[in-house]
Amino acid sequence: MPTSHTLRINVVPPFDLDVVLGGHGWVALAPHEYQRERRRLHSAVDLSTLAGGRGPVVDIELRPGPKNDVLSAVVSGRRALERAQLELVRRALTKTLSLELDLNPFWRRCAQVPRLRWVADQGAGRLMCSPTLFEDLLKLLMTTNCSWANTKSMVRRTTEALGRRAPSGRRAFPGARTCAAQPESFWRDEIRTGYRAAHCKALAEGFSSGELPERLDPALPTAELRRRLLALPGFGPYAVGQALRLLGHFDDLALDSWVRKRAAQLHGLTPGDDRAIAARYQDFERYAGLALWMDMIADVPVDQL
16 A cells, blocks of 8 residues: 655745646646646656666645645655655655746846736746656657647657556656667657657667766856757757756747747737847846746646647
């Protein structure tokens, strides 16, 4: 019978779990399941992918606490977890919810712009990430040049084929070592990633070897980090812009066809005029891309992002 532990995770208001999880589409991807009416996020995490060694797979149920300054996480394993393992879960959830970010300068600027005042009021701008950078980047590869339905299918097949089971039966997203062990044909034929197959394998090998975690240090200047991300096979300007946001670098606009169309409609611009879009957000400086994204999602359901 599984053993459960409850973690209290302090947050600094303003904070709204729905707002964070609705910031982009990651919550709709495996291994997550969000029960919006009950405000419960169910997921699974393979601790071995966090520690780089052996470790159990745990179920996680995350929910708001009685006040808006705390979250409650029920962590379930097949046996009692050690304190160090629970600390791994805490750190993973802190990263997943972007709780380490200080967005106060961004919120102060948003409070001065009527259409973005809701961002400051609700503490929006934290974007849901994955517990590991490898997971974020592999999922981003699966968003390029395809429909959102195809993205969800590729992520689901990856999780079902390679992920270890938690006590509930839910599978966690696999780590780089497991993914790197698969031949390119696995990605092409079983996961059905198409032209991305070689890119998926190369990414997994880079993380498994330890090369990419060192090269993609979030503390690097944005320009250098962008250059290194662009060198990854399969990563063009859009995917790199999205990756930069998940790494806490928000000055890149990460324009794609959907964002260009939405921005043109919102601001009455000529479709495809990237310079005009950039001019609209230049006052936000290093938060320009985040301000743009908040405008884009203000009235869009998360399943359409």
